[in-house]
Amino acid sequence: MNRKQTDLAKRLVLNLFIIALALGMLYPILWLLGASFKPSNRIFTEVSIWPSVATLDNYREGWRGIGIVGFDTFFKNSFVICILSALANAIFCSLTAFAFARLKFKGKNLWFALMMITLMLPSHVTTIPRYIMFRRMGWINTFLPIVVPKFFATDAFFIFLLVQFIRGLPRDIDESATIDGCSKFGIYTRIIMPLTVPALITTLLFSFLWTWDDFFNQLLYLTSPNKYTVPMGLRLFLDSSGMSSWGPMFAMSVLSLIPAFILFFSLQKYFVRGIATTGIKG
């Protein structure tokens, strides 16, 4: 009886402690959310998260964007780039991963080692030469320089993730399929691919989110405002408007975080699985 009570008290304290710590950590984000509903002149005078006067003006004004292009365009562009990148990564990284994890061929260890090295390569080393190349192809101010590399499985990280996952699958399934006369491609599409769906979803998720936040490449390759993405829109917004527009700026910041939020809460277990199998950076 007594023991049960102290147990309960312990639990309560633990729960409270975890919640308090979480609130402390999330305070800046909650404050951002609150600030986006405050009238501009109150944003920096109110510590409280809850707006004493709530308004949607910030959202209305922010959505109009900068001069000639609205945030609807920035969102549309971001979505197009991110969806294409995510799909391309999922398809082509999984093809490559299948080869590394399941097939036997000469030079496999060498290629695998090289692939793992590119995982640690600082991207600075390739930026300029890539730019010169893409421009020769006339790809500047299109989405191609951002999306097309993903069709060539350049994100070694996702290959690694999928290799890890495929290696964890029991081998006897595809061995029996081979005996049944199934081709390699058949094994891949009929057996491995369906079994790796969880890892593929993880790949889709992270490619989407990282492309969404990949400010640098977008800055480099997209030159006219009607091709700009959400992070660039935010930056442009920050650069070019007066103090009075902190409100709209915060409002658009909140909107820019929503896709990540939705994806995370609807597909939470895939996040955890992806991170735990590979040890994601960041």
Place this chain on the structure above:
Amino acid sequence: MNLSKKRRLQENLGSYMFLVPWLIGFFLLTLYPMGYSLYLSFTRFNIRTPPQWIGLNNYLVMFKGTETLSRDERFLNSMWVTFRFVFISVPVKLVFALVVAMLMNKKLRLIGLYRALYYIPTLLGGSVAIAVLWRRLFASDGLLNMILHTIFGLTNLPAWISNPTYALYTLILLAVWQFGSPMIIFLAGLQQIPREYYEASAVDGAGPIRQFFAITLPSLSPIIFFNFVMQMISAFQSFTQAFIVSGGSGGPLDSTMFYSLYLYIKGFGFSEMGYASAMAWVLLIIIAVLTAISFKSSGTLVSYGSGE
């Protein structure tokens, strides 16, 4: 004999078909650009006129200086800033991640929700929006000072973000705040430790602290090591946060001048593409060496257990 050879060739060819996209990408988008930037690192190249071969000069200026140019003190400073950032933020982040992971390993009804909450900073941390927010939190009239003033009545507070003593620590805090990924990896590791270990040691009269040092820490050591290497590599390349938080300047007084940021300023701001390429290669070498050292030392520090 001949037949099996042919078959093997066919087998190889079939396998390579799967590798074609990656191979094209590797040669065209990674290897060739790397070679080209290595070449550029031995040149003076301002982007507008063709590169000019200057041998080792770029590398000499970084560390020693040449007859005509003095040593680049800003470069050495950026190196110092980056090392401090990496070797403070990564350990603190890992300790924090481990502590929270142990909390998250408790059997509580709402544990799923809690784990999600603690991952949110990591989820959002890489965005421009959060970097902008950080700038506002630590400005002289920012949220932190507002809180310290209205709640604790403190005055004469520093402008954290524009004070050379504190600016780097605001960035370290931003990095530590995003402890979610190592936390989840630790959590996965904690769940692998057999319960019997703890039960057995409890019978022997070990308290939670002794258990932590005798069981938890040794069992987790490969994971700690793995987390450390991964976090270190990405910390060395940090760019966006410093860029947005310092307004692209690395200031005040170059106190947030991360290596990548200086590389960017040199290359794109001052149009010294050759020098910037050389810096990229030095970074590559630093990361490679540190990774190698970590792997070497892991042999003595990490226990892989006897189970698997």
Place this chain on the structure above:
Amino acid sequence: MKKTMMVLALITLGALVLFGAGTKETKAADSDVTTIRWAYWGSGQRVEISQKAIDIYQSRHPNIRVNPEVSGGAGDHFVKVDTQLAGGNGPDIIQVGGNIPDYADVLLDFFPHAGKEINLSVIDPSAIDSGTIAGRLVGISTGVNMPALVYNKSLVERIGAPLPKTAMSYAEFKEYLRVLKGKLPAGIYPMQDIGVLSSNSTPFGYWSRYNGTPLYDAATMSTDVRPADGQRYLELFAEYRREGLVPPADIAAGYAENNADTSMVIAGKAVIGFLWTNMLSGYQAATTDELAFIELPGAAETNALWQPPSQFYAVNKDSKNIAETVKFIDFLVNDPEAAFVLGSDRGTPASSTARAAGSASPADQKVIDYMNVAGPHSSAETDHVPNDTEFNSTLYLIYQRVAFGQITPAQGGQQIYELLLRMIGK
């Protein structure tokens, strides 16, 4: 299982079709319409008025499309343009500033187009001179500009201080700052620490002219600034800092002073700041307080002010639409309707036909008034220090070292001198 495969195949196909469609579409549009790419940097207001001018031009010339490529700040702008030029894919029109000599090689000479696509005869000769490098006219001035001190008039009135005189000596100026200091509440400063700003060192350039030691002479490739000069300048501001006339170093560094958004004056934390005249309308739009101009101290005695071109419209010499592009620039600088829309945002027009159009906003009127008063207190521009961007960035670093007390003004003066020599020698 088959389903999964089908779905994935369809998705890939869809993606490929999307690509194809996307690229084809733009190509089709390219063939019957000439597209001019116009790269510039600027504020929300500049983007809006530029677009208005583009709309007018496009309605007159339906076969022309002008695509603006806007960057928020000059830094981003040049990074982008440099990278594009490196890739051989530069825009048609490149907006350049004082760094025009750095770009002269890649820019078109306008002289062969004079009287054909562009009318140069109505543009002030001094403006033509400023865009001419080695006998080639590589930039058409967007208008003239002047350095000035901006102050928050409403704030001065609110605290009950007297308004500043437009022209003051350094001694009078310091006295005035002290008067402000006496009336201001804690946390608001008489002046931002404008000695050297993160993105521009114009006040130092001004002071060295006032001091009779210009930063750089391109003809002799030398500087007149000596370590002792730099030291005196650093001491001047160290004195302001000690008296609290400018904020402590860490507060000052919190405001990048790139634009209205990062300005301490607009934030209401300082009364006086530094500003180029063309930026007034943008700043005024960002605050409900009234802003006004005074001269930098000592200009009346020394004529140390100057009236440089604000920026230039320059044309990439590799442009594929040179004739159409030059025609569009003629419209921007000479057309009255365009001038009316563009106002003084890129400087007060240098073309007589444009000036005749008049101006719409009170801020533009203030700029014209200031130029009328301060114009006589100016003289010919001095040459820009080579490697402008790096000079400014490093000078700011030295200035901050002194401000944060890491080195003495004497050491700072020495470092400034060495920096100048290094930039010139490069």
